Amino acid sequence: MTVRVVVADDQELVRAGFALILDVQPDIEVVAEANDGFQAVAAVREHRPDVALLDIRMPGMDGIEAARIVCAETDCKVVMLTTFDLDDYVFDALRAGASGFLLKDVRRDDLVHAVRVVASGDSLLAPSVTRRLVEAFAAGAAPAPLRPGRLDVLTVREREVLRMIAEGLSNAEIAEAMVVSGHTVKTHVSNVLSKLGLRDRVQAVIAAYETGLAVPGTRPHS
Structure with a gap:
């Protein structure tokens, strides 16, 4: 079964690089690229991919808002990509429904693995993100606790x-x-x-x- 992917990033070289890495895999097909959140949402609605890679910081509509829409409207799994390993982004992305969170310096093999894992219905976080998430809860920094x-x-x-x-x-x-x-x-x-x-x-x-x-x-x- 081929995993269909949409890649969204406002930096063309980064977007093209991720798309190339994924598209050469025998079990992955990049069905669309987007340079902002609006294009990403439109691409997901049109192509109904299995996974969407969304950069957090994009002009117009950012990746977190795009993730909220994608996760609310479709069964597409979302993996967030960012240069910055910041707590606020981690919480916002996960609350938006993201299934994964990776830094942009992710290794080629780890990127491919992430897409496969998320497409299979599992979830993943970069180790540094997991550590920060737990530390934030330990410090009482996690927002809006549930009953x-x-x-x-x-x-x-x-x-x-x-x-x-x-x-x-x-x-x-x-x-x-x-x-x-x-x-x-x-x-x-x-x-x-x-x-x-x-x-x-x-x-x-x-x-x-x-x-x-x-x-x-x-x-x-x-």
Whole structure:
């Protein structure tokens, strides 16, 4: 199956470089390029890609606003690209529905991997972004915390799964810790996302920290 991608960046050389790296992959096709948020949204609406790479800083409509529209209107997964590793951008991008967040100095192989991972329905963050995200929660800098009661819709098992997702465990590791099958964990994860109205595991991590279910510095479950 070919992963269809839209690349949006106001810097032509950067945009062309990302597009070239991705388009030469046998399983990836760049269906459109855009130099601002308006063009990016229009391209997504027209081509219905699987993944959109959106630069955060673009003229007219920035990447975060474009991500909000794309995530609200389509099933397209969004990976944000930026030169700056700043907390405000991380929070805004993830709240907009982004499934990934990468810096523009990302290595070629990591860029390709990011597109494949996000297209498959998983999520990713650059290690430095993950660290900053957790540190911000630890410092109480995360904006607009959610009500803990929001998790009341989850079963005890689903809460446990959500906590372990926030601790960084994979489905296989969760299955091992809970002594259940991978299929069972996948079902629990799907239920958590559905009940809380979340797009992916990244938003699940945010929900776990915002509601106090997960605490920065918590060691992985064993």
